[in-house]
Amino acid sequence: MAPGYGDTDSNNHTGFLTVEQGAAILVRMATLGADGPTGGFFSEDGPVPW
Numbered sequence: 517m518a519p520g521y522g523d524t525d526s527n528n529h530t531g532f533l534t535v536e537q538g539a540a541i542l543v544r545m546a547t548l549g550a551d552g553p554t555g556g557f558f559s560e561d562g563p564v565p566w
């Protein structure tokens with residue numbers, strides 16, 4: 517999954533999303549039910565071409 521460009525130490529705080537915003541997709545994917553999508557690459561905006 518892609519968290520987007522987050523405001524963290526690793527990019528000297530140039531990211532435009534908060535850590536909480538970046539974490540949203542990770543939490544959502546980690547808590548998917550058994551019928552959730554698999555084998556894909558996802559961001560907050562949905563599937564990402566890969």
Ligand SMILES: NC(=O)c1ccc[n+]([C@@H]2O[C@H](COP(=O)([O-])OP(=O)(O)OC[C@H]3O[C@@H](n4cnc5c(N)ncnc54)[C@H](OP(=O)(O)O)[C@@H]3O)[C@@H](O)[C@H]2O)c1
Nearest residue numbers: 517518519520521522523524525526527531532533535538
């Ligand atoms: N920021 C973005 O926009 C972005 C986008 C896509 C992917 N990513 C990826 O997300 C990951 C984290 O990036 P970030 O932006 O959150 O970086 P970050 O702000 O530099 O945070 C890295 C975290 O890893 C911890 N850490 C580093 N070495 C460690 C070790 N040996 N043992 C335990 N913890 C360790 C650090 O702990 P301390 O605070 O204690 O040093 C810190 O909490 C990276 O793999 C990065 O490539 C980031």
